[in-house]
Amino acid sequence: MKQILLLPAFQEFIRVSTKGKRRTASGKRLTQGTVQQYQVVLQYLQSFETTLPQAIRIQLLYRQTQRQFQQEANYWKKIKLALEQYLRKQHNCLDVYIAAVFKVLKTFFNYLRKEKGLPVGEFHRQFRLPSYQYQPVLIDTFQLQRLIHDHNFRNSLQKHLAESLDLFVVGCLVGLRYIDLINLKKTSLSVRNDQYYLQVLTQKTGTQVNIPLPGYAVEIIDRLKQKRTAYLFKRISNTNFNLHLKQMMELAGYTYSVPKMRYSQGRLTEIKTKEGNSFRFCDHISSHTMRRTAITNLLVLGVPEMVVRKISGHAAGSKEFYRYISLAQDYTNRHLTDAYDKLLKTA
Numbered sequence: 001m002k003q004i005l006l007l008p009a010f011q012e013f014i015r016v017s018t019k020g021k022r023r024t025a026s027g028k029r030l031t032q033g034t035v036q037q038y039q040v041v042l043q044y045l046q047s048f049e050t051t052l053p054q055a056i057r058i059q060l061l062y063r064q065t066q067r068q069f070q071q072e073a074n075y076w077k078k079i080k081l082a083l084e085q086y087l088r089k090q091h092n093c094l095d096v097y098i099a100a101v102f103k104v105l106k107t108f109f110n111y112l113r114k115e116k117g118l119p120v121g122e123f124h125r126q127f128r129l130p131s132y133q134y135q136p137v138l139i140d141t142f143q144l145q146r147l148i149h150d151h152n153f154r155n156s157l158q159k160h161l162a163e164s165l166d167l168f169v170v171g172c173l174v175g176l177r178y179i180d181l182i183n184l185k186k187t188s189l190s191v192r193n194d195q196y197y198l199q200v201l202t203q204k205t206g207t208q209v210n211i212p213l214p215g216y217a218v219e220i221i222d223r224l225k226q227k228r229t230a231y232l233f234k235r236i237s238n239t240n241f242n243l244h245l246k247q248m249m250e251l252a253g254y255t256y257s258v259p260k261m262r263y264s265q266g267r268l269t270e271i272k273t274k275e276g277n278s279f280r281f282c283d284h285i286s287s288h289t290m291r292r293t294a295i296t297n298l299l300v301l302g303v304p305e306m307v308v309r310k311i312s313g314h315a316a317g318s319k320e321f322y323r324y325i326s327l328a329q330d331y332t333n334r335h336l337t338d339a340y341d342k343l344l345k346t347a
Helices: 006-018 032-049 066-091 095-114 141-149 151-156 159-174 178-182 215-224 238-251 287-300 305-312 319-346
Strands: 003-005 057-059 189-192 195-201 208-212 260-264 267-271
Touching (some): 003 006, 006 032, 006 057, 006 095, 032 066, 066 095, 141 151, 141 287, 151 159, 159 215, 159 287, 178 287, 238 287, 287 305
Antiparallel strands (some): 003 057, 195 208, 260 267
């Protein structure tokens, strides 16, 4: 039977994805972030293959007997289990990360089948792990109100932290991904009938979004607006921005314990810091917290799902968006429970 080697085929998969020859179902070029994910998986596969007696091969099953079919099924079962153990032991990967690696591999095999027309079978369906949902850390409405209106706290911060706080507040209001927020230009800001809007073409989905801005958001934008560039905000790396957010939240006093729980080999396990301590609330905050906070708070405040989805750029029926709906419901239920507890204590 004919066969091809996995690594050269995967490198070709990355090449056509990078050059735009392979695109999304809607015809858009794959984002740089998606290609980077493929490259990371390639590095894992290259290092994993060095632990094996032979290079990983893919049989082309133009015609096969039942025995040959079973041999291939067993081969890929062994590869899947070996790769899973390798990622756990050598790279300390958790279930959710291994599942992401497997998802890329399934995408690669579907490319071979559907776009290259190669009879590689469907053994790649074995590359799966149970799907788990984690409760992300959000800034609730009371915390956000403090960050917006506590001018004494803002004035106590060093300049770079105060600027990051301002940018964070804007992000928590408009729900943009960090890359879209930091790439906003002055031409993105418009005024119609005394109402300010942000006009945004999101990088990930290519969706055109017009977001109305409250007055205090406009004040922040005016304060942060760059004079000598076309961009609204100072250019800052996502890494540095995340560091600023954690420092700022720590100074705000949000240091209470919020354990980081993840699944490892199907068991819920607490992930500790390098020092062996539990994570604090401030340790969880990152640039993506802005988007989660904006979408969830809008839903909690009663903004219709269709309106929130338009602002966030999610497609109709998006699984990710319905996760936010679930988060908003959980958040509302927790606050109702707290209110009931207070009523009972008062009684």
